Amino acid sequence: MPIVSISLNDEILSELDKLQSSMGFSGRSEAIRAGIRAFVSEEKQKSDLSGNIHAILLVVHNDEFDHVVSGITHNFEDLITTHLHSKIDKEKCMELFVIDGDAEKVSTMTKDFQINKNMDTVRLVAI
Numbered sequence: 001m002p003i004v005s006i007s008l009n010d011e012i013l014s015e016l017d018k019l020q021s022s023m024g025f026s027g028r029s030e031a032i033r034a035g036i037r038a039f040v041s042e043e044k045q046k047s048d049l050s051g052n053i054h055a056i057l058l059v060v061h062n063d064e065f066d067h068v069v070s071g072i073t074h075n076f077e078d079l080i081t082t083h084l085h086s087k088i089d090k091e092k093c094m095e096l097f098v099i100d101g102d103a104e105k106v107s108t109m110t111k112d113f114q115i116n117k118n119m120d121t122v123r124l125v126a127i
Helices: 010-023 028-047 063-075 103-114
Strands: 052-062 080-087 092-104 120-127
Touching: 010 028, 028 103, 028 120, 052 063, 063 080, 063 092, 063 103, 063 120, 092 103, 103 120
Parallel strands: none
Antiparallel strands: 052 092, 052 120, 080 092
16 A cells, blocks of 8 residues: 655644544554545435536635635525524534535535635535
């Protein structure tokens, strides 16, 4: 099996170690492989979307990045039927978008959030 090196900050490494322990993985590599498999599967599902779809997009971020969320949101106003913003912790916010529109455009919106390193969680559930 080829070896791939990655760099992780202390926070992510700590979370990885907790997952490894709580989920019973034999090592960090096994936990990382499971995460990558889940990510690949999720991305394949999204790439199969076509036509007009209904979806829910969940985004969690630090409140200092509200302006980033607003910027992305304004680019996709035609897709968003409902947008809920909720403070979930001292500094954390959760955005819930109910989306109706072209699958390709929904994918673009999702990717705009995913590639932004300031977003903690980005999840799309398409119907």
